[in-house]
Amino acid sequence: MNLAPLAEVTRGGRVESLHAGAVAVVNSRGELLYHAGDPDFPTFTRSTLKPFQALPFMRDGGAAHFGFGSRELALMCASHSGEPMHVDLVQAMLAKAGCDEHHLRCGCHVPIHYATADQRPAAEECFSQLHNNCSGKHAGFLAYCVQHGLPLDTYIDAQHPLQQAIRQDVARIVALPESDLMPGIDGCSAPNYAMPLSRLALGYARLAQGGSAPEYGNELGQLFDAMTSHPELVSGSGRADLAFMQAAPGDWVAKGGAEGVQAIGIRSAGLGIAIKVADGNARALYPAAIAILQQLGLMDAGASAPLAPWMQPLLRNLRGLATGDIRATVRLVQA
Amino acid sequence: MNLAPLAEVTRGGRVESLHAGAVAVVNSRGELLYHAGDPDFPTFTRSTLKPFQALPFMRDGGAAHFGFGSRELALMCASHSGEPMHVDLVQAMLAKAGCDEHHLRCGCHVPIHYATADQRPAAEECFSQLHNNCSGKHAGFLAYCVQHGLPLDTYIDAQHPLQQAIRQDVARIVALPESDLMPGIDGCSAPNYAMPLSRLALGYARLAQGGSAPEYGNELGQLFDAMTSHPELVSGSGRADLAFMQAAPGDWVAKGGAEGVQAIGIRSAGLGIAIKVADGNARALYPAAIAILQQLGLMDAGASAPLAPWMQPLLRNLRGLATGDIRATVRLVQA
Numbered sequence: 001m002n003l004a005p006l007a008e009v010t011r012g013g014r015v016e017s018l019h020a021g022a023v024a025v026v027n028s029r030g031e032l033l034y035h036a037g038d039p040d041f042p043t044f045t046r047s048t049l050k051p052f053q054a055l056p057f058m059r060d061g062g063a064a065h066f067g068f069g070s071r072e073l074a075l076m077c078a079s080h081s082g083e084p085m086h087v088d089l090v091q092a093m094l095a096k097a098g099c100d101e102h103h104l105r106c107g108c109h110v111p112i113h114y115a116t117a118d119q120r121p122a123a124e125e126c127f128s129q130l131h132n133n134c135s136g137k138h139a140g141f142l143a144y145c146v147q148h149g150l151p152l153d154t155y156i157d158a159q160h161p162l163q164q165a166i167r168q169d170v171a172r173i174v175a176l177p178e179s180d181l182m183p184g185i186d187g188c189s190a191p192n193y194a195m196p197l198s199r200l201a202l203g204y205a206r207l208a209q210g211g212s213a214p215e216y217g218n219e220l221g222q223l224f225d226a227m228t229s230h231p232e233l234v235s236g237s238g239r240a241d242l243a244f245m246q247a248a249p250g251d252w253v254a255k256g257g258a259e260g261v262q263a264i265g266i267r268s269a270g271l272g273i274a275i276k277v278a279d280g281n282a283r284a285l286y287p288a289a290i291a292i293l294q295q296l297g298l299m300d301a302g303a304s305a306p307l308a309p310w311m312q313p314l315l316r317n318l319r320g321l322a323t324g325d326i327r328a329t330v331r332l333v334q335a
Numbered sequence: 336m337n338l339a340p341l342a343e344v345t346r347g348g349r350v351e352s353l354h355a356g357a358v359a360v361v362n363s364r365g366e367l368l369y370h371a372g373d374p375d376f377p378t379f380t381r382s383t384l385k386p387f388q389a390l391p392f393m394r395d396g397g398a399a400h401f402g403f404g405s406r407e408l409a410l411m412c413a414s415h416s417g418e419p420m421h422v423d424l425v426q427a428m429l430a431k432a433g434c435d436e437h438h439l440r441c442g443c444h445v446p447i448h449y450a451t452a453d454q455r456p457a458a459e460e461c462f463s464q465l466h467n468n469c470s471g472k473h474a475g476f477l478a479y480c481v482q483h484g485l486p487l488d489t490y491i492d493a494q495h496p497l498q499q500a501i502r503q504d505v506a507r508i509v510a511l512p513e514s515d516l517m518p519g520i521d522g523c524s525a526p527n528y529a530m531p532l533s534r535l536a537l538g539y540a541r542l543a544q545g546g547s548a549p550e551y552g553n554e555l556g557q558l559f560d561a562m563t564s565h566p567e568l569v570s571g572s573g574r575a576d577l578a579f580m581q582a583a584p585g586d587w588v589a590k591g592g593a594e595g596v597q598a599i600g601i602r603s604a605g606l607g608i609a610i611k612v613a614d615g616n617a618r619a620l621y622p623a624a625i626a627i628l629q630q631l632g633l634m635d636a637g638a639s640a641p642l643a644p645w646m647q648p649l650l651r652n653l654r655g656l657a658t659g660d661i662r663a664t665v666r667l668v669q670a
Contacts, residue, residue, distance in 0.1 A: 009594075009615065011379050011519035011520070012520065012529075014377065014379075016519070016529070016594055017595065017613060020355075042349065107653025107654040120457075120458045121458055122458040123457040123458075124457070125458070132653070182349055183347050184347025185346070185652060186652070187653055188653065189652055277352075278352060278353055279354050279619075280351070281616060317442065317520060318442025318444055318522055319441075321520055321524055
């Protein structure tokens, strides 16, 4: 297993824990330009798959059919924080499709924004599936089924026509035979796929290329525009993906996934970047991603400001004393 | 960096994430018997240090002075869950020393038992420093200061006579020069030390040896007896350390620490085992520890029953669907 250092966690100036993984940087033809560790590390894409899971809906005119604008499209690609701006819009999307919260099959969890804000919800407070970070994606899934007269209650089954259509589109975008997409069940119960890390990077290079990739129609361009126009809907207040997309507005599209996955597409450079922390811990991801952007020559002063809190975060203990920090150790190698 | 596989996390039957680290198995003379990865991996001991942090108190007759029995001694070595049995006893210990919650310098956090039970406390509910998992240790720190007429408000400073005494005792027990103990500040603000992993294992071999190690007095034996007699006070309901100590009552002493550290002492075999997950994630620790105990020939049917939930835990998503599991991959090598 060829893993490369990504980041280390210090205490008292010494390394306490360390994170290794893999990085792939490709252009929109899928050519590997830089890597660290195995650029083909088999990687469950998790929530980085969301823009590609929206492709069947986009291709069949779902946005126009239901009157979904760029805000709704951004939310279909989101791992949102469950803030009112997210929850209210998901509810409106479901209503436009003639559905409601009870049609969702994503499950419930405490909204992400509580953890981001270091707050606790009331014990008696209940959260519906609308608060699930994937509820926008699932609202899009349901809308597709309504438009095509497909069964609603089985929309997350791997054999459902929607999931079959998604699988075909994912395979097409990352240029793999469908049989090379390794299936698993995601946290939100939808089918998810593992693929070589470099193919996830290719997907994001093509997403960033957007409208200038005519062989993929203009749906990728619409999704790129939606995500970069409404990054607060794709993630949430205080989140890393929001900071990455604010760092280079309209140029960088960023999406994280569970178990230490990060994908970034850079329109101006024609690049896709994918990172997997082998142990799954996201704390290594942001310092490593910023170091990678620096090594690619993409970080200017404007980009550095919003990303400053994520660059080498100080770690504090329960009484606020600084105990250490997280430092990037990744070194890109030219392919 | 010589790391060995410890465990892997699967999804859909394929590896999604993996954990590497180091293992040392030594006897009470400190001779290395088995290892995986670097047995001298520099390891911040974190909460596995607690029994040794109690040594100055024990050596100077603190238990008799304050009327602390085996329950109080167990709690001094605890990373407790903040259940009523823990909080009430810490309060009583502080009262016996003429102190109260306001003398503590450990800070506040949501009691561990909420996470263990997958519950949420009320947003408005406040937790005092009594609920901190380290409050028993800190109560012992304060009692030592009261007995010796030392300043109370600076008891966690590295230069305080208590912390200097602890440092000397730790160095003696793990057979290192004091200058080889690498300092850092723990989550509870007390000084903590990094040392080669094999030296932490030596500490636990000696702790398990207990009363039969006359050169260390009988204080280690008293602490071993206290911890193994009251494992529910050392950890808490539903916790792994409780399961390890219930697996071989009065024979195995087990203590975990933050950032993926586990130490186990086996009285009957005269062994100390120390494990560090390099990335700091405890989820790898329990399947790996059980596999290590199996490979050492120490797991019988009686031990397997309480540890069954920790052996190869099934992972479920938000709707309860099984998505994968955690599997040990560690292989001990004879030294």
